[in-house]
Amino acid sequence: MKAGYLLTLTAAIAALAGSGFTWAQNYPTRPITMIVGYAVGGPSDTIARIMAERMSTSLGQHVVVENVTGASGSIGAGRVARAAPDGYTLAFGDWSTHVANGAAYALSYDVIADFRPVARLPSNPMLVLGRNGIPAETLGELIAWVRTSASSMTLASSGVGSPPHVAGAYFQNLIATQIPMVPYRGAAPALLDLVAGRTDLSMTQASFALPHVREGKVKAFAVTAPARWASAPDIPTVDEAGLPGFHMSVWRGLWAPRDTADGVIGKISSAVADALADPAVRRRLAEIGEEIPPREQQTPEALAALQRGEIEKWWPVIKAMGIKAE
Numbered sequence: 001m002k003a004g005y006l007l008t009l010t011a012a013i014a015a016l017a018g019s020g021f022t023w024a025q026n027y028p029t030r031p032i033t034m035i036v037g038y039a040v041g042g043p044s045d046t047i048a049r050i051m052a053e054r055m056s057t058s059l060g061q062h063v064v065v066e067n068v069t070g071a072s073g074s075i076g077a078g079r080v081a082r083a084a085p086d087g088y089t090l091a092f093g094d095w096s097t098h099v100a101n102g103a104a105y106a107l108s109y110d111v112i113a114d115f116r117p118v119a120r121l122p123s124n125p126m127l128v129l130g131r132n133g134i135p136a137e138t139l140g141e142l143i144a145w146v147r148t149s150a151s152s153m154t155l156a157s158s159g160v161g162s163p164p165h166v167a168g169a170y171f172q173n174l175i176a177t178q179i180p181m182v183p184y185r186g187a188a189p190a191l192l193d194l195v196a197g198r199t200d201l202s203m204t205q206a207s208f209a210l211p212h213v214r215e216g217k218v219k220a221f222a223v224t225a226p227a228r229w230a231s232a233p234d235i236p237t238v239d240e241a242g243l244p245g246f247h248m249s250v251w252r253g254l255w256a257p258r259d260t261a262d263g264v265i266g267k268i269s270s271a272v273a274d275a276l277a278d279p280a281v282r283r284r285l286a287e288i289g290e291e292i293p294p295r296e297q298q299t300p301e302a303l304a305a306l307q308r309g310e311i312e313k314w315w316p317v318i319k320a321m322g323i324k325a326e
Contacts, residue, residue, distance in 0.1 A: 025263065027086075027087055027263070027264050027267060028059055028060070028061040028087060028088065028267075029061070030061060030088065031061050031062040031063070031064050031088075032059065032061060032062070032063045032064065032087065032088050032089075032090065033063075033064050033066050033088060033089050033090070034048055034051075034052050034063055034064065034065050034066070034090045034091075034092050034254075035066050035067075035068050035076045035077075035079060035080055035089065035090065035091055035092065036048045036065055036066070036067050036068070036073075036076060036092045037067075037068055037069060037070075037072070037073025037074065037075060037076030037077055037091075037092075037093070037096075037097055038067065038069060038073055038076075038186070039067060039069050039186060039188075040067050041188070042186065042187065042188065042208075043124075043187070043205050043207060043208045043250075043288075044073075044092060044094060044252065045065065045067060046288065047092075047121065047122060047252065047285070047288075047290060048065050048092040049065050050275075050281060050284050050285065051063075051092075051121065051272065051275050051281070052064070052065050054274070054275035054278055054280075054281050055268075055271040055272065055274075055275050057274075058270065058271035058274045058275070059267065059268070059271050065092075071101075071105060071159075071160075071325065072096045072097070072100070072101055072104070072105070072159040072160060072161050072162050072325075073093065073094065073096050073097035073101065074097060074101045074105050074107060076091065076097070077091050077093055077097040077098070077101070077109070077111075077255075078107065078108055078109055080115070080255065080256075080257055081108075081109035081110075081114040081115060081257060081258075082109070082257075083257045084257065085116075085256065085257040085258060085259040085260040085261075086260070086264070087256060087260055087261070087264035087265075087267075087268065089256075089257065090118065090254055090255065090256055090268065091115065091254070091255040091256070092121075092252065092254060093252065093253055093254070093255055094250060094251065094252040094253070095163060095249070095250055095251055095252075095310065096159070096161055096162050096163060097111075098111045098112075098115070098253065098255065098307055099111070099307060099310045099311050099314055099315075100161040100162070100163075100166055100314060100318060100323075101161050102311065102315065103161070103314070103315040103318040103319055103323070104160050104161030104318055104323050104324055104325055105160070105161065105325045106325070111307075111311075112307065112308070112311075113258065114257070114258050115255040115256065115257065115258060116255065116256045116257070116258060116259075116260050116265055116300070117253065117254075117255055117300040117301075117303040117304040117307065118253070118254040118255055118256050118265055118268050118269050118272065118300055118303070119253065119254045119268070119269045119272035119273070119298050119299065119300065119303060120251070120252075120253050120293050120297055120298050120299070120302050120303040120306060121251070121252040121253055121254060121272070121276075121293075121298075122251075122252060122276075122285050122290035122291055122292050122293070123249050123250060123251035123252060123290070123291055123293070124205055124206045124207040124229070124231075124249070124250055124289050124290055124291055125206050125223050125224045125225035125229055125247075125248065125249050125250070126163060126164075126167055126203050126204060126205055126206055126223070126224040126248050126249075126250060127203070127204055127205075127206045127209050127210075127213070127220045127221075127222070127223055127224070127235070128142070128171070128201075128203060128220070128221045128222045128223075128224065128238070129191075129194060129201065129202045129203070129204055129209055129213075129218050129219065129220055129221070130142060130194075130200060130201050130218065130219045130221060131194055131195075131197045131199065131200055131201075131218060131219070132197065132216070132217070132218065132219060133197065134200065134219060136219075136221070137219075138221065138241060138242075139221040139222045139236070139238065139241035139242050139243060140241065140242040142201075142221050143175050143242070143243070146175065146177055146179065146201070147175065147177050150177045150178060150179045150180075151180075153179060153180070153200040153201070154179070154180050154181070154182045154199045154200050154201070155168045155171075155172075155179045155180070155181050155182065155199065155200065155201045155202065156168075156181075156182050156184060156190040156191075156193055156194055156199040156201070156202040157169075157181050157182065157183055157184065157190065157202070157203075158183070158184045158185065158186050158187050158189075158190045159183075159184075159185070159186070160183075160323065160324070160325040161318065161323060161325065162187075163203070163205065163248065163250050164187060164190060164202060164203050164204055165181075165183075165323065166248075166314070166317075166318060166321075166323060167203035167224065167248050168181060168201075168202070168203050169181070169321045169323055170246070170248070170317060170321070171203060171243075171246065173321060174243060174245075174246055175243070179201065182199055187204055187205065187208055190202055190204070191204055191208070191209060191212065191218075194218055195212055195217045195218055203224070203248075205250050206223060206229055206231070206232070206289055207231070207288050207289030207290055210231060210232055210289050213232070213235075220232070220235050221241065222235065222236055222237060222238045222240075222241040222243065222246075223235050223236070223237055223238070224238055224246055224247055224248040224249070225237055225238075225247060225249065226239060226247055229289070230291065231286075231289035232289075251306065251310075253303045253306075253307070254268065254272060254303075255303075256268065265300060269298075269299065269300055272298060273295065273298055276292050276293075276295075276298060277295070
């Protein structure tokens, strides 16, 4: 009887394993939801929709973008962390949702342990921006002007722990000068007020701000990268302009809930790679200034390594600057 029980148990385990393998093989059998933690029309939403459209072709099911806004993307990310690990709910995340928020917010989930990395997505640096009329033409002149006028000027930011917020605070830290910061609910309204001259400075995603720079609506003093940005090679790097080391990239990635099967992760990752290799997708991303990582850097392993490295770099900075959601 004991031997019979063991045989039955072994058969049951084998059947379960087989059914899981078959399930992963058949995935997906219905539409997939890609959650973006930011508003419609923003940089992340735009990229997510470009990716979702092409991924739908590879996966044979619609990939639907759903915008779940609030708390610098943490509300949307939290929904994915709590979702069933079946591959049908994915997080289109970024530096804020999967790095900075872990230090700035009291989250109900762990930014590493509660997710499985799927693929690294396009990125772009930030621009140090100023309103028209500022009596400075270079970053060095801007810093000198800020140091003599800081109390009477304003720096636009968006969302606690967001790239513009952290970059703005880090800029102040590097130049040892405090500037009154004006919080906004997103990058778009912050940039609009800068264009209108209601604020003086802002640190904004390069791809998002470039059209306004090209139209002469705002001044771009430097790009926060060690090398010049391919979409605007005329803008100097922070190293060249006199603020070495002020490097910050707004990178993005795709995550699934913890315990999602390897086979499912592999299928989604392959769909991302197909999309990023498509000439039409590459052209659309290049038009909005996004930089596509090399194929070997698009993997789940590469995204995991990037996330951990950025946490090691930025968590001490964020905590030291006292950036915390109330």
